[in-house]
Structure formats: C-alpha cells, structure tokens
Amino acid sequence: MIGVLVSGEGTNLQALIDAGLPIVAVASNNPGVRALERAGQAGITTAVFELDDYPDRDSRDAAMAEWLAGRSVDLVVCAGYMHLLRRSFLERFPGRVINTHSAPLPAFPGPHPIHDVLAAGVPETAATIHYVDGGIDSGPVIAAEPVPVLPGDDEHSLRSRVQSVEHRLLPQVVRELIA
Numbered sequence: 001m002i003g004v005l006v007s008g009e010g011t012n013l014q015a016l017i018d019a020g021l022p023i024v025a026v027a028s029n030n031p032g033v034r035a036l037e038r039a040g041q042a043g044i045t046t047a048v049f050e051l052d053d054y055p056d057r058d059s060r061d062a063a064m065a066e067w068l069a070g071r072s073v074d075l076v077v078c079a080g081y082m083h084l085l086r087r088s089f090l091e092r093f094p095g096r097v098i099n100t101h102s103a104p105l106p107a108f109p110g111p112h113p114i115h116d117v118l119a120a121g122v123p124e125t126a127a128t129i130h131y132v133d134g135g136i137d138s139g140p141v142i143a144a145e146p147v148p149v150l151p152g153d154d155e156h157s158l159r160s161r162v163q164s165v166e167h168r169l170l171p172q173v174v175r176e177l178i179a
Helices: 012-020 036-043 057-069 113-120 157-179
Strands: 001-008 023-028 043-046 074-080 097-101 124-131 139-147
Touching: 001 012, 001 036, 012 023, 012 036, 012 074, 012 157, 023 036, 023 057, 023 113, 036 043, 074 157, 113 157, 124 157, 139 157
Parallel strands: 001 023, 001 074, 023 043, 074 097
Antiparallel strands: 097 124, 124 139
C-alpha cells in the first residue's frame, strides 16, 4: 500500500491516482492545499501534520510515520513534499521512501532545481526519481529521464515540461517498486 506526502498542488499525486495505484493515505504539512482536495475527491484518507502542532520536527515526523504505518503503508512517495524528513520517519520506512526531483542528481540538489539548471546554462535537466536518505536529494537515483532546456525557456515553461515527464515516470517507477 502507498502513502503519499504532499505540500501543494498535487499534480504528481494526481498522476499516481490516475494510474490506479493503491494509495491508502495522503499526508500534508499544509492544510487546505489542492493536493488534499485531489485525494479527498479520489476517496483517499488524508491528514495534516502542521509543524506548529508539535514540539519539533522529529515529533511531527514520528506522528506522521505512525499515522501512515497505521494504514498499512509500505511505500511512501514524496510528491512535492517540501520538508526534509527526519530520521524518526525514515527509520519507520527504511529504504521505502522515494521522491521526485526536477533536475539531474547529484548535480542539482535542493529546493529550486529548475532555477539552478537555468542559471547554470546547461543544455538539459531531468525528471529524477530517487530514494530519500535524510540528506538533501542525496539518495540513490532509481530512474531519470532527460528533459532538454530549449531556447527561451523560463522556469515556468521548463517546469511544465519536466512535470509532464514526472507524471509518466513516477507512476511507472512506483508500479515497479510495488510489483
């Protein structure tokens, strides 16, 4: 069973839902985000784990891991989840947490990969799926597909093309991991 972590719009979550994958739980650090609406419309149980409701991030992540484990989640997919997961979470799901990233790794880790790729002037970025290991986009890469940087690209146009690839690649990787 799959649990998905989200922080915003939820387009990668929607791709997983549309692929018919067995998602049983969606957790977010932000209340009222579109991703939670998408999950609700698909009949998936949701919960919000706001940092302000816990004494620290370790406590919040432990509570979120407990909630997911209570729903028989065995693979966690970070789909636009914008917080680093703490050891208390990762130890609960060892080797079973994956993430998407909009640039090739390890070349462009961090929260602004599209900006960083454009600033570097490189000819391509990538839709990358990798394991989460506690570092900043430092876990082993599972799959990556190049996406060319076109003349005149800005962050919006390049992000849109990368997301198109992510929406296809992420469900494919998840399906293989749960097979």
